[in-house]
Each structure stands twice: as structure tokens, then as C-alpha cells.
Amino acid sequence: MDFDLFSVVQRSIMDPQSTGEVLRTLLTVAWLLPLCGFVAEIYWLRWSHRLSKSAAYSAVACIGIGFLCSASALVYWGVQTNWQALQATEHGEHGEHAEHEHAEHEHAELHQPADAAKAEAAAHAVDKHEHQQAAVGEEHPHEGNHAVAPKFYSGSFYKLAQFGSLIVSLDWYIDSLTLVMFTMVTFIATCIHLFAIGYMKDELTEEYEDHQVHTSHGHFTRPGRFHRFFAYLSLFCFSMLGLVLAGNIFQVFIFWELVGISSYLLIGFYIERKSASTAANKAFIMNRVGDFGFLIGLMILWTWCGTFQFADVGAEPGLFTMIRGDNGNGVMDVSEDGQQVFLHDTHGHRLETDGKPSSIGYLLLIAAGCGIFAGCIGKSAQFPLQTWLPDAMEGPTPVSALVHSATMVAAGVYLAARFYPVFTPEVLLVIAYIGCITLFVAATIALVATDIKRVLAYSTISQLGYMMLAIGVAGWGAGLFHLVTHAFFKSLMFLCSGSVIAGCHHVQEMPQMGGLRRKMPITAYTMLVGVIAISGLALPIVNIGFSGFYSKDAIVASALAYSNANSVHMLLFVTPLVTAGITAFYMFRLWFLTFYGEPRDQHVYDHCHESPLVMTGPLMALSVLAATCAWSWCLTSGSGEEGPLYRLISFSATVPADAAITSVGPAHVTLPSHHDVHDVHGQAGVLALLAAVAGSVFAYLMYGVRIINPADIRRQFPGTYDFLVDKWRFDVLYDAMFVRPVHIVSAWCAGFDKKVLDGILHASASITMVVSRWDRLFDENMVDGLVNMVGNVTRSIGYSLRVVQTGRLRQYVMWIAVGVVVLFGVLFTSMPR
């Protein structure tokens, strides 16, 4: 250990509090600027006109300034920590991949028996910051002036709600991963915004004619929506950056949904196209299916942990502290029977409620992890929710580049990585298998896809599967590494495809292309950089490759180590290896079909042209990064894991992997340590490279020099081919399994309302009517009848007496006389004497 160096470092570290404040301010500016941009651009037409590009400039300015802020935040952080994350290189010279062995692990290893007093001291150090807004990550005052930069900074923006001791707030959480993501996202977004100025210039018109839409009176024309596109892009950037900056899982969920809605708006940008709006709906709803799981995870954690915070707030432990404890070895504090996981406070003690240690059921924790991961499945288009992403290609190509390849879909991976401390090994196994299945399924579909964007979409899904797999097999750093490299080369490739599409006047089918490299060389060769990067090709001897090589190498190595440790899960290694070959094959297939050979559609070829500088510029910038971002810049060591990017990312790893961890749960898996991974690194790298080369060569043979006729192969396996063209028939399956049943059930519900509930109501109403009718009959016949009878009798008597009433005076007199006689007669006969 080079303690001298650390003392130097220690001296130069400024007050972590103010560092956090500065970082927060920079990132918040970068985060909120696009929101301002969104509001401004939405109403751009009010103070500008449809032909103005100023909305685009505003959007570019917002995200560009955001990039500057992010980059300066990264630099500032580096300066403040004296690039400790990178300096681990020298530190690591001593041993094996010591970049992980930063202070915390040392603390764990060297001071394993560190007594409680020290932990107390650390806790007090944290307590002191309680009053201040910003809290910082673990700060371990080692003996001797040996201090380490805080791993993260966190704090709260404002409170959303408080219920007793339960608090939900908007927080921020900044560590190296946040910074890298911010810089990456803002950089790619800036490039894509610039590209979009060129790509979307068709919209700068009063009468945009959409050839894909037909109305009852012929072609469809509408005013251009240039400003709206950039408004949506800005909204997306805001949401995405908020997602990265989020300091609690609930906030992640908030921005999770917001990127979802941005994605919805962007996919459905051509609102007049039925396919676009349907794809947008599909994307949002499938994401919601994932979010349903996410929500369950949230509920479990909220109920059992009572907080959403990642980091500790003062003395209140955050989720990571609770689950992982503070003992530094990253092992969960599981009860002896393996049923309960005890929660910890910031002091490393077990949390207690009512004298009993508070805990969360192990199975519940698995459920929570799976739930959160379900959200990731939806967002990252993993199996079984992968079908929305290819459809999402209905959106304009810059959208596909930004949202559906580089950033938003990677958010799932980001979250899985961010939430890694809460995942039990069982959850990780699920993640690994989901990733494994996804990467294979998507790659096979990409083999037969002919739409240039769809091929890229499937490749995106497949690559995301790789990342998930990496996280699942405990290759935390590898997964994120791939996330960043993939973001660069995939956005590059999408932009290239956008350039092709724009150049070919919205032709997307590869069979109509061919030989385009002569017409659009910049696009073709920047694309080639991306293809090589994703294929993972490298020069074997000097071990230099483009970024994808390093990251994929790391993933395969992790997978191999994992399958070594758990031989049952061999598939987790074999599948990505095979798929690496497949990936190389379909990517080169794409490139050859598009740019190589002879033009297959002369009309398309004749009219196509290279894109303007505003589009090719971003291509070149991205291609440089796609090629070099993973380099170690240290030619003595070929491994990408020596590079600054990987070091930066893995600096913020929250769960150490110095020793293999064996799960106590039902799955009984062992997570390999870094050591294990390093051991198999060379082996894995060779295998992966072989696979990639094989794939590339095969593609060259089939599509480059056309020695093998693809149609023959297609004829050989007609069933398989159709199955793949039908995208494994997932859409059909889901339609039959979910969509139609939902409609049927909803029809039932509506019918139930109409028929049963209203039926009961109407029945009771008509029963009331019947009763009242009876009542009326009773009234009329019995009650009224009695009264009426009196009346009727009286009347009939009257009628009969009417005969008597002759109107003849004399008769009346006669009657009087008779009456008197009768009266008297009665009186005399009846009265007693």
C-alpha cells in the first residue's frame, strides 16, 4: 500500500460538504435546463414561426450547456478527489486488479476486526452533517492521515410528503456513476440534437406531406412540427437526467414514468400514423406492465424499510445501509434459518422496533428485487416485454438513437445497477437468466430482419440483455461499462442509419440499398466503426479493439467466472458467447447489405446523397468515442478494465466483491469475486474474440463476397426462418394471452354493469312498479271501492229515486202526505203507550 500517496490525496481533499453542493448545483442546472427548454419550445410558435430553427437552437443550447455542466462536474469531482478513482491504477499495480480495492475494501479486509468504537466514530462523523443539507458517503477516518474521497454525495431538494416518520422527498445522489451517466447522456444528447437539426429539416415547412398516410382526399399534408420535436427531446433529456440524479427509488420511479411518457410522445411523433400511435401505446403500456412490478417492489420496501432513500439521511439509514448493513463486507445479515434479513442502522447495529430487531423476510426481499427488476425489464425491453422496442422504431431516427438505444432503455440497466445492493443472489440469478434469454432471442430475430432500424433495435435489445446478464452474474462494473460503450456505438449506428434513411428519402429496407458507401462515405465508415465496436473485434496480438470489445470481454469473463462457480448455470456463459458470434454476423450483414456490393435498387441509389455536416459531424464525434472510450490509454496493459472509464464507474460500486459470496437463499448460487473473474479473463477474451471473428467472417462470406447464398439457407430452414421473421411469435402470443382477454373482460364488465347491476336496479324498479300497481289496484278496488261503493249505491239509489223526482209539484205533495201517514203509522205502532 502506498500510504504516502494517500496522505497526499487526503490533504488535497476539500470539504466534502461544499464539493457536494457544487456538484449538485452543476448537475441540477444540467437537469433543469432542458425542462425550461421544453416549456419554451412547446410555445415556440407563439413568438416565432414555423420555419424558424430557433427552437432547435434553444434545445441544443440547453443540452449543450447541460453537457458542459456535467463535464465540468466530472472534472471538478475528479479534481476534488484528486482523481482517486483513477489513481487506483498505480495502487493496483501491486496486486491483482486493485482498482476495486479502494479504501472501503481495505477497511473491510485490513480492519475486519475493527471494533465498534471505530464504527461509532464514523457514525458520529456522519451525525455532524445531520443539520446540513448534503450528506456524503462513507467517510472512513483511518488511522494515520489516510483518508479517502467520499464515494457519493447526497441530499434533498424538497419534501413531497410526510406521514409521521415516513418521508418522501426529491433527493439527489451523486457518485461517479451519476457523473459518468450525466456526461454520457448529455454528450450523446447534444450530438443527437445537432443531428436532428439536419434530420428533421423536412418539418420546417407549412405543408409537410406524409407519404405514409392517406386520407379520404388523397395525400395527407400538415404543418411541420419542428419545434415540437425538440420540445419532446428536451422533455426527455430532463426526465432522463432526473432519473440519473435521483436520490431515492421513488424519485427514480417518477422519472421512470416521465421518460416513459417522453418516449411515448416521441414514438408517436407522427401522430397521424396509426402504426406510430399504436407503437407508442404499446411502448407505454408494456412499460407500465413492468412498472406494475416496480410498484410492488416499492411497496414491499416502503412497508418493511419505511424509506425510499438510497443514502442515509443523517441518522436515518437509507435502503443500502439497511439491507447491506454497515459492516463493509457487503453480505446481508440473514437470520439463521434464512428466513429473515435484519435491517441495520447507520451505526451498523440492527434496527429495532419495540425491542425486537426489525427485519424483512428473505423471500419478500427477493420479491422486492424481482419487482424492481420487472420495471427494468419493461424499460430495457427485456424478455418477456421486449416486443415494444422494435415497434418503437416508428419514431424519428434521432429518437431511436437517443431514447431507444443509448439512454432510456439503458435506464433499466442503470437502475438494476444502482439498486444492486438490495438484490439478493436469487434476484441476480433471475436477472442473469432474463438477460441471457433476451440477448439470444433478440439476436436471432436480428438475423432475419431487413429493416435497417429494426436490426439495430434487436441488436439493442440483445446488448441490453448482455448488460443485464453482466449484472446478474455479479459483473456489476462490466454491465455498466457495456452500458456506456454501447450508448456510444449504438447511438452512432442509429444516427448512421438515420443518415442513410434521410439520404435515401425514407427508405429503410436493406434489400433496396447496397453499395451506398460510394455515395455516403462518412456515414459508411463511421458506421463501420460502430459495427466493429459492437461485434467486439480486436487485434489479437496487441489486444487493441474498439470499445465494445473491452466491455463485452468483461461481461463474458464475468459470465464464465459465474458458470465456473455454479456449473449448473453453464448456459449463462455459453449463450452470450454464441450470441457474440451472432451479433458480429448480423451487424456485418447489416453493413454489407447497406453499404457494400452493388446497388440493388437503382432508383434509391441514384437519389441518395451524403448528409450535411450538421449530421455527419455528430457521427464523427461519436465514432471517435465509440472506438476509444474504453481504451486504457496505457499501452502496456491491454485490458479495458485498466481504462479510466471502467475505473470511474466501478469506483462507485456499493457492494464489494472481493470474496465469493454464497447465497443462503433457495437458489444456492455463488457470486464470483473479482479475483475469480480476473482469472478467467484471458480465456474468456479469447473465446469471445473467436466467436466474433467467426461471425464476422461468416457474414463476409454470405453478404460481402457472397460465396454462400443466404436464400439457400433460408430455404433450408423454412420453419425456423418464419419463426424468426415472426419475432418468435411473441406479438401473436401476447395478443391472444392479454390483449384480447382484456377486451373480453372489459366487455364483460361493461355488460355486467348494463345487464346485471342496472338490471337489478331496473328489476327492482319494475318490481316496485308492479307492487305499486298492485297497490293501486288495491286502492282502487278495495279502499276506493268501498268508498265508491257507498257513492255508487247512493248514486244508484239516487238514480232510482230520480224516477220519484218527477218535478211535478203535486206528486211531491202526495209524497209528503204519504210520508206523514207512514211516519205517524210507524210512530203509533212502534211507540209504547
Next chain:
Amino acid sequence: MFSSEFLLGAIVFLPALWAIPLIWFDGQNKDSMRYWTVLGTSLTFVLTLQLWASFDLAQGGMQHSFSKPWIPGWNVNYALGVDGISLPLVVLTGLVTVLAALASWSIDKHVKGYMMLFLLLETGMMGVFLSLDFFLFYVFWEVMLLPMYFLIGIWGGPRREYAAIKFFLYTLAGGVLMLIAMLMFYFYGGKTFDLQELARIAAGQSSTARFSETMQLTAFIMLFIGFAIKLPSFPFHTWLPDAHVEAPTPISMILAGVLLKMGGYGIIRIAMPLCPYGAQYAAYFMVALGVFSIIYGAFAAMAQTDFKRLVAYSSVSHMGYVLLGLAVWKITDGKTTGGEYWNMGISAAMFQMIAHGISSTGMFFMVGVLYDRVHHRDLNKFGGIAQLMPEYSGLAAVIFFAGLGLPGLCGFIGEIFTVLACWNFSPLLAIIAAAGVILTAGYILWTMQRVYLGPEYKGPHPEAITPFTAREKSVAYTLVVFAVLLGVFPNLLFSRMDNSVTKLVQSMSRTYDTHHGAGATVQTTQVR
């Protein structure tokens, strides 16, 4: 600034008094009457804002409360007051009424009568939310019912009589049950209608009277049915779609925005504090019913082809969250556990009421804007509205997203927080409730696709589709602003409700624990 008597009295009675001068208005000069009404409702709204401003956040109890004898023979008092639970609803009522008045320009028939009933309705609604006397509450409850009946029955759509009678009968049935329960409390509680006093008795803090468990349960069931009708919860909800479909737009707005809230308010203000035992006894049932309403309403909404009917069913679904949130009172071993989650549930349910008051009002308004132009609501005949009315469609999208529960808009907070609070009570029900988010997204997005998206409008009266007017814009923007404000700063509401809700939760759980739960068994064993 004002005395409590004046402020609360003015909020309640100003609208009704404001209706009187309408008598002398020229019946032909419709605009003057409309402006007069808007002015009156705006003044009331300003007064409610004054109430909001003068509200003391630190207090959990009633504020501005006062009581004056009204019918001394029966111990009925004219008692008004406001706390954190009623305050947001009062302000919401003020707001929604102003907006509904602004939306009343489409009313062209018997404007004078309409406006008078409209103002009377506001008095009824305000009175319900501000009464502290059960009898007064009941009176206002019924006062509000009649104008509503006429407003639907006279100014409604083709089947208005059916809808009005259905509405009337349902609500009246609920009212009758409430009346019975009220009399039970009156006679068991030593002849008082004072809600706070009755709550004290229910909490076992009175030496003279006590409500037995059976009595509480009976009363709770009756009150609950009464309020569930209003909420409305499955199976009492079928009046709602009909009433909404037939009611004119502004009345739909009020119906969805305010009237439905009375159900939830009644449960939280009357049913629960007055029968803690009954509330606890029925908690699981209530939550289950709420969950079922969520899912059922969403499914039913998906099957609708009438735009307004769909929105009405979405109300059923959304109000299910209210029921769910109110009742997540977990008892283990006779003791309240996780009271904070219950607190959260109630707060979130309250928030959901407000949020629904804004989003649903907005949705009905948006439907009304379209209906005023093309005079039909058939979802399958719409399409392409966004091409013709871009600003309207954008605002409608925001409102619909608020209903969908999009973060940053008001609907999200209420829905998610209720669901989050539910796991502590019952994981199974929480999971089912959470599934509602998928269905909600499904029907709302599908609706938006059918109505707003697409290349062209192919339904009847395409020539009638004119741009958003300034008046309509003002309504829509107000709603959007409130939706965003509440979605981004929910603590504006939560901080005001917090103390009152906490007080309620603590009082009820203490009551249950000591009198009915674990405490009670301890006492009895000690006696033995």
C-alpha cells in the same frame, strides 16, 4: 381579516344570496347572467383562498369553528368549521365551481334558472364541507341534491329524466340511510348532533354516553352505504355513467369534481370517527371494495364507446383509490400496527380526491369542448382532433395524463401513495390495486389515440371544429396549472392535512386499541 362567522358564513351562503338578484336580470341578456355567476363564484373562490391563507398549519383540530343555536329544541346548531381535511375540499369546490361557471356558456336554455340552481348548488356543497353539525350536514346534503336533480333533469341530454331520477333515487337512498344513522347517534349520544362531541363519545371520552359495538357497526354500515353511493363504489356506481352522460358539461365537471368527493369526505368526517369499531370491522371489506372498483372501473371504461361514459368509469376507478386509502387500518393482535401507513393512506386518499377533482373536472371539460362542437361523443367517430385543434389537444393530453397517473401531475401522487400504503394492510389487495396502473394506461392511451391522433376527423360536423376560445383556454390552463402544481409540490396539500389526519388516526387507533382491541381484552381479564 374577517371574523370566522363571517368568513365561513360568507363562503357557504354568498352563492345562494348571489342568486337572488338574478331574478331581476333580463332573461334575454344571457351573457350578463353568466358574467354575474362567474363573478359570484369567483368571489366565493377568493374567500376560500382567504380561508386557505388564514389556515394555521400547526393545528390539528377545527379552526374558525363556531356554533350558534339553530333549533334549540332539538339541540341543532348552526356550527361551521374547517380543518385540514375539509380545507382542500372547500378550495377545490370554489375552484371547480368557477371553472364550471366558465364552462356554462354552452347552456342556452333557461339561463336564469340554470344559474340560480347552479349557485344554490354551490351553497349546498360548501355547506356539506363546512358543517360541524350532523343535522346541518344532512340538510346541506339534501340541499345540494335538488338543484343537481334539476340541473341534470332539465339541461341534460336526451335521456336526462332517466339519469336524473336514477341519480336522485340513489342519492336519496343514501341520504335516508344516513338519516337513520344520524338519529341513532342522536339518541344514543345524549341528544346531540355535534360531530365533534359525537366523535368524542365514540372515542370513549365521554362519561355520559357510549356507543356499543353493535350500534357502531350498524351505523357504520348504513353510513358507508350512503357514502359509497356518492363515492361511488362498485356496486352502487351505475348512476354515475348515466348521470354524467346526460348532464351538461359544467354539471359533469361539478359532479365529478366535487360531488363524488362528498362520499369520501363523509366517510372520513363522519363514518370513521363516529364508529371506529365499525370502521375497523369493515376495513378489509372497504379496501377490497376499493380495489375491486379500481379494476372494475378500468375494465368497464375500456369497453365504452361513449367518450363521457368512459371518463365516468375512469372516475369509478379513481375513486376506488380513495376508498382503498381510507381503510388501510391494520390491526394485529388487537393493536393498530403501522399507523403511519394508515395515516399515509388517508392523506393519499384525500390527495386523490383533490387530484381527481382536478383531473376529472378537466377530462369532462375536454369532452365537453368537443361535444359543443361536433355534438356527438362516439369514440369510434373521432380521430385527428390534434391536427385541427393542436392547443386543445395538448392541454387535453396533459389532463388525461394527470388522470393516467403520470408523475409530475396530480393524479400520480394520490394513486401511488394509496397503493404504497396498502401493502402494510394486505399485500394481495395491494398487488391487485397496483395492476390498475396498467389498465388505466391502457384505456386512457387507447382513448387518446382514437380521439386525438390520426390523420383526419371523419365524424359528423367537421366544419364545426373551431379553435379553442379564450374562455375555454382559461379553464383548461387553470386546471393544467393546478395539476402540475399539485403534482410537483404535493406537500402544499399534505402539509395542511397532516396534523388533522394524524390526529384522526391517533384518536381512532387509541380508541380501538383501548376499547375494542387488545386494551379491552386486558381490561376484561383484569376484571375476572
Next chain:
Amino acid sequence: MTYLLEQAANGIGGTDGLLFWVFAILSCVGAVAVVATQNIVRMAFWLVVSLGSVAALFFLMHADFLGAAQLLIYVGGTVVLLVFGVMLTASGHTIKVQTSPAETLLGGGVGLLLLCVLIFAISTVNWADISQQIPAAGDSPAIVDAREDASLAESLSVATTPEAKATAEKALAAVEARRQAGRTIRQLGLSFYGLRPDHMNSSANAASAPGYLLPFEIISVHLLVVLIGAAYLARAKRRVTPGSGTDL
């Protein structure tokens, strides 16, 4: 003959009795004749006979003023009025309107029945007892007269001295004179002023038996009203012209 007459008179109650029978039969015969006669003018004649006899009967009952009034008003006024009526309404075919024999027979039968009932009723009542029960006390005028006559006759018969006889005769003459002077006019007149001389001595009921001042006034006004009303009615125009016959 004289004796026979006297006997007869005695048998039938003396001179007064004889006169009673004459006029009683006369009035009854007149009344029956009114019923039986078909000619309206003859009916009027018989009515005069009957009413005149009734007036005579009044005289017999010492109701001299009433008898006079009967003669004046009925025989002199009413009957003349009736005759006027007959003359005003009589035209050839209406002077004799025949009643059908069956009706006459029926009317006669019912009349007889009624008569039987009345006679039965009159004869079954013990009128003396009823007179006793009348609280006004005192005796009926007929008894008083009889007693007066008896005492005068006794004093006349027991009077031995001429002075006594003269006194008795004088008293008899005074009584006769008083009776001749009309016993009822003054009393009736007083009673119309609200005084009751016949009850003066029975102090018990003096207050409870007031006179007829109010009825008298009422009847006066009534007469006036009738006068005007009759005049009004009688001068009404003929509404139906003979020969139109549509309204019949």
C-alpha cells in the same frame, strides 16, 4: 120548537155549540167542495165559504180580532187576489184543467188516510192532562170564563136582596160589557209591544214570556219586502211568445 131548539142547543152545547156545529160543518163542506170542484172560479167561491166559516169559528172561540182579521185579510184580500189571479191567467182552455180520476182517487185515499191518522192522534191524546202540565199555570180562558159565568150565576141565584141582586147583575153586566168590548184586541196589541197582560198575574213566567215585538217588526218588514217582490215579479215580461213553443 123553541124547546127542541133549546134541547138541541143543549145537546150540542147550547147556542155556542149550535153555532160551532153550523160553522164547523160549513167550513168542512167548503173545504171539501174546493177539492171536489174542477172549475177554478167555483173553487174560489167555496174557498170563501170555508174561510168565512173559519172566521166564524174564531169568533166562537172569543178570538174576535183574529176573526176580524181573517175576514178582512183572507176573505177580503187573499181570495180577491186569487180571483184576480184566476182572471189574469185564465184563458179558455186553462180555466178547467182536469185531473185524471185515478189521481183524484189516489189523492182522496191518501187524504182519508191522513185524516184518520190525525183524528186518531187527536182523540188519543188526553188534552186535559197536557193542559195541566203546561208550566205557565193558570187556567185556560175557556175555564176562566166558565168559572166566571158560574160564579156570577151563583151570586145572581144566591142574591136575596135586591141590592145584592143589583150588584150581581151589575157585575154580570160589567163582565158582559167587558166581553162585548173585545177581550183580545187590547191584549194582542200590548203583546205586540212586548207586554203580556195575560201572564201578568202569573209572575213566574212574566220574564220568560216576552211579547212579540221583534216578530212583529220582522213581519212588517217582511210584508214590505213581499210587496215589492211581488210587484217586481208580476211585472216581468213574457219571455215566451205564444206559438213559438220551442222552449216548452
Next chain:
Amino acid sequence: MGEVGLEAYLFVGAVLFVCGVVCMATKRNGIGVLMGVELVLNGANINFVAFSRFTPLGLDGQATALFVVVLAAAEAAVALAIALNYYNNHLTIDVDRGNELQG
């Protein structure tokens, strides 16, 4: 028979009364009916006067009888006016023709 007493007068009155009733019942001539009425009234008057004479009621009977006489005169006047009117309306004095009271 002896002394002429109350009953003898009452018999006469009864005969007159019955004759009047029969007269009213059988005469179709309106004037004849009026005559019947007069007979009835006279029958009653005889009774009144007889009671006045043969019972201790004093002058009441006579006074009443006097009123009856006057009323009868008034009645006769009005009745004749009515008869005249009737005649004007019906062109006859036959009361059977005047059956407007028929039910």
C-alpha cells in the same frame, strides 16, 4: 157530545188541513194549489186558536195565528206573482207542465 171542547175544533182543523193537502195534491191548476195552501194554513190556524182558547197558553196561539194570516196574505201575493210569471213562461197554469225540477 156535550160541551164543545178542544177536540172538536181540532177535528175541524184536521179536516181543513187534509182538504188542503188533497187540494194541493190533485189540482193541476196552479191557483187551485194555492187555494189548497190557504186551506192548510187555515186548518193550522184553527188549531192555534183552539189551543189558545182551551189551554192556559194564553195569547200565544192567537198571536201566532195572526202572524200566519199575515204571512198567508204575503204568500198569496208572491205566489200569485209567481203564478203570473209561470203563466208567462209556460202559457199555461198547469203545474204538471212545469217539471223543471225533474231529476
